[in-house]
Amino acid sequence: MDRRHVLKGGVAGVLTLWASPLLRAGGTPLRRSGRQAQQPTGGVRRLTDAISVLDGGGSNVVAFSSADGVVLVDTGAPNNDDRVMAGLKGLGGNAKVHTVFNTHYHLAHTGNNEAFATAGATIVAHDRTRQWMSVDHWLPDQNRYQKARPKAAWPTDVFFNAGFRTIGGAQIDYGYLLVAHTAGDAYVYFKDANVLAVGDVASPVNDPELDWITGAWIGGRVSAMDRLLKIGNDQTRVVPGTGPVMTWAEFKAERELMEVVRQRLFKQIRQGDGPQDMVDGGVLKDLPRTWKDPYKFLYAAARGLWGNHNKLDPDVV
Ligand SMILES: [Zn+2]
Numbered sequence: 001m002d003r004r005h006v007l008k009g010g011v012a013g014v015l016t017l018w019a020s021p022l023l024r025a026g027g028t029p030l031r032r033s034g035r036q037a038q039q040p041t042g043g044v045r046r047l048t049d050a051i052s053v054l055d056g057g058g059s060n061v062v063a064f065s066s067a068d069g070v071v072l073v074d075t076g077a078p079n080n081d082d083r084v085m086a087g088l089k090g091l092g093g094n095a096k097v098h099t100v101f102n103t104h105y106h107l108a109h110t111g112n113n114e115a116f117a118t119a120g121a122t123i124v125a126h127d128r129t130r131q132w133m134s135v136d137h138w139l140p141d142q143n144r145y146q147k148a149r150p151k152a153a154w155p156t157d158v159f160f161n162a163g164f165r166t167i168g169g170a171q172i173d174y175g176y177l178l179v180a181h182t183a184g185d186a187y188v189y190f191k192d193a194n195v196l197a198v199g200d201v202a203s204p205v206n207d208p209e210l211d212w213i214t215g216a217w218i219g220g221r222v223s224a225m226d227r228l229l230k231i232g233n234d235q236t237r238v239v240p241g242t243g244p245v246m247t248w249a250e251f252k253a254e255r256e257l258m259e260v261v262r263q264r265l266f267k268q269i270r271q272g273d274g275p276q277d278m279v280d281g282g283v284l285k286d287l288p289r290t291w292k293d294p295y296k297f298l299y300a301a302a303r304g305l306w307g308n309h310n311k312l313d314p315d316v317v
Contacts, residue, residue: 066168078111103199125155128184180224205243217304
């Protein structure tokens with residue numbers, strides 16, 4: 001199928017040809033390969049005297065402790081507030097959480113917002129994250145609607161681009177990562193400790209995920225990673241949404257890998273290929289990592305690429 005043919009056929013016509021990962025999973029066992037997801041250890045990993053990474057029930061919660069109390073980045077999966085609080089108490093000092101940053105709206109990372117907000121914390125997030133949490137929305141990979149979160153879980157202090165706060169004498173920078181994983185991704189950079197929390201914009205263990213229905217796509221992901229590379233330095237430690245803390249070299253390597261994938265995907269989508277063509281074409285072959293579910297990733301990537309077809313190449317349209 002050549003490009004002209006695809007464009008004449010119209011985007012909607014092409015999209016309907018793709019089997020959704022959900023339907024496909026019903027008939028075909030998903031291939032499982034590569035590194036196994038790291039199970040939560042239940043432990044607390046101290047990165048510095050003030051900064052620790054807690055287990056939020058499978059996702060990471062970053063805690064910055066000072067005499068003023070605690071700043072969290074994300075709150076873990078639902079019903080894990082006791083686990084997070086136990087981790088905080090184990091750190092000693094003033095365990096009262098006064099500020100929570102959300103890196104994005106996904107439930108596995110905002111699941112205990114209500115508990116911390118009710119106890120008095122301010123929840124800071126990008127405006128798009130508040131929007132997705134405050135309305136019912138469609139989950140295409142589960143073929144169902146997700147109810148809006150209770151109001152107590154919603155971010156109460158939203159930003160649009162970037163900002164910083166000085167808490168406990170330390171500078172905390174934060175900013176928007178445009179359509180990298182969801183509509184409202186944010187990083188939080190603890191400048192003095194040189195620790196950068198990036199949510200699911202880095203994904204060292206789980207397959208990288210593009211929440212395409214919110215606007216996320218592979219080009220946004222690489223651009224966001226480039227923005228992050230300008231914030232840190234060789235000594236920066238990167239905390240992903242899930243999985244082990246990354247060195248700067250590991251984060252750079254993931255960015256390089258995503259750029260290779262982006263280039264390959266651009267090439268295939270220009271040829272009018274859908275996700276199965278991309279699997280068959282070996283888009284994810286001969287890379288330093290393997291995908292647990294290549295079709296699911298490529299389906300989301302292809303949807304995102306069609307949504308951004310005007311950015312693929314100046315001569316496409
Ligand atoms: Zn996520």
